[in-house]
Amino acid sequence: MTQQIDVAVIGAGIAGLSAALTLGRLGRSVVLLSDGVPGGELLKIERIDGVPGHAEGVAGYDLCPTVQEQAEALGVRLLDVPASAVAAQDDGWLVSSDAGDHLARAVVVATGTVMARLGVPGEERLEGKGVSDCASCDGPLLRGKTAVVAGGGDSAMQEALVLADHAAKVFMLVRDDQLHGQASYRDLVLGNPRIEVRYGSIPVEILGGDHVTHVRARSLASGAEEDIAADAIFTFVGLVPNTSVVEGLVPLGGTGRIAVDPAMRTKARGICAAGNVREGSPHRAAGGMGDAAAAAVAIDAYLATGDWPAA
Ligand SMILES: Cc1cc2nc3c(=O)[nH]c(=O)nc-3n(C[C@H](O)[C@H](O)[C@H](O)COP(=O)(O)OP(=O)(O)OC[C@H]3O[C@@H](n4cnc5c(N)ncnc54)[C@H](O)[C@@H]3O)c2cc1C
Structure with missing residues (x-):
């Protein structure tokens, strides 16, 4: 049976975890689809530099579970499956996975990149x-x-x-x-x-x-x-963005990443992108967190008003 939710967040790297956390804090019902252990690229990094509040760096395997716990405590439902497809349905987006279909009014795509x-x-x-x-x-x-x-x-x-x-x-x-x-x-x-x-x-x-x-x-x-x-x-010779799950739904930029406006909105109504997968990403953990906050706030406003300025 299709479950109705406010927001589906696709990808549980630092950008997806942070977006889910902020949306949970804003009182939205959120499903977070994770392809593997939450944390994404950061899980492999022993010392993440440049994260505010961690002068000596922080290990990905310390930071990511903390953010995950924080998100889950705010009601975010974590599904340990990748999203297999996204399709327009009614006024929202049908997000399919092995855990069933979710009809979300909005989507955050935070699927990151893979190493070239x-x-x-x-x-x-x-x-x-x-x-x-x-x-x-x-x-x-x-x-x-x-x-x-x-x-x-x-x-x-x-x-x-x-x-x-x-x-x-x-x-x-x-x-x-x-x-x-x-x-x-x-x-x-x-x-x-x-x-x-x-x-x-x-x-x-x-x-x-x-x-x-x-x-x-x-x-x-x-x-x-x-x-x-x-x-x-x-x-470490480059990054390839994971955009296949929204292929054809959102325009891509010149580097093959998802094109967004400064609020992380794509041209598709209700879909934001955050983190490494979006065009212009600084490819830093703090950048992913910032994108996530911007996307969550933009989606919260959209859900309240129905307005979606063109990207
Ligand atoms: C070696 C190295 C060192 C780095 N060091 C630093 C550093 O010191 N400081 C710093 O700030 N940054 C550093 N970075 C960069 C940082 O790791 C990234 O900017 C950040 O982790 C990107 O987060 P993300 O959430 O956008 O993407 P990711 O971490 O890639 O997460 C995306 C997640 O989405 C999943 N996914 C993909 N498709 C789907 C799907 N269909 N459904 C569900 N899930 C899906 C992926 O499997 C992945 O788990 C480093 C990167 C590397 C490679």
């Missing part, structure tokens, strides 16, 4: 056998060993620093001729004797039988290739 793949030979075959995107999960297994990090942005630098606490050597393969992102991370990376940065260099193949043994790196300037002996490779 390198798309090189060996990557898929050796996934989980040395190919990883989680330094805090796999770093402790690399004590005294060698790791390669592909990428030169904030995530790549942060994870290289985590790896350098465990591995004897970390090579960073950076496509450009400089590291991008926060100066504080750059200084730490460049000052770390265990990290060697190779500029203008990309991985072109991951080698190994049952496990990664080498990463083939190519110099973009000379085309020369070198097999770096390594036990693992961690890839």
Whole structure:
């Protein structure tokens, strides 16, 4: 039987958890659909920097359950299933999942992003056998060993620093001729004797039988290739937004993320987007929390007035 609710929040990363929490506080009936353990990307991060009130950083596995408990205490119903489809029905949106159908007057899409793949030979075959995107999960297994990090942005630098606490050597393969992102991370990376940065260099193949043994790196300037002996490779070369569940319902921006106005409203009446999945996201935890608050307030006003200014 279809259940009627005020708001369906799709995705239980920090943006979805925060949106559900704020909507619960505003007295709305909320269902939060979670694809896996609530927390999303942050669950893998040992030290989230830049969250106000946590000067020394905070672990995702500490922060996210706290927000989840807070939301559930405010009446948010957490469903441990992904949303499989969203379709217009009556004045609202029918959100389908293995837990049944929910007819929601409004929806917050907070489905985040997934890591882009390198798309090189060996990557898929050796996934989980040395190919990883989680330094805090796999770093402790690399004590005294060698790791390669592909990428030169904030995530790549942060994870290289985590790896350098465990591995004897970390090579960073950076496509450009400089590291991008926060100066504080750059200084730490460049000052770390265990990290060697190779500029203008990309991985072109991951080698190994049952496990990664080498990463083939190519110099973009000379085309020369070198097999770096390594036990693992961690890839942070971009993010792909998870927009399939609302495909065709909401316009996307130039980067394939969901286009929103400053109140996180999409052009589809009653649908907001928040966090990494929305166009222009700063890709920070605090950004996701802020988006969530804006989306919740916009939806609360919509439910009260029926007004939905065009995005
Ligand atoms: C290595 C690394 C380090 C980082 N360090 C920091 C840092 O120090 N400080 C900082 O502020 N930020 C940091 N970030 C960025 C931060 O993690 C993200 O900006 C933030 O977690 C994004 O939250 P989100 O809720 O938008 O998306 P996500 O965390 O990706 O959550 C989205 C959730 O929605 C789920 N989902 C997808 N489709 C569906 C569906 N159909 N139904 C239900 N659920 C679905 C996904 O599985 C996921 O669980 C880091 C990121 C990385 C990769």
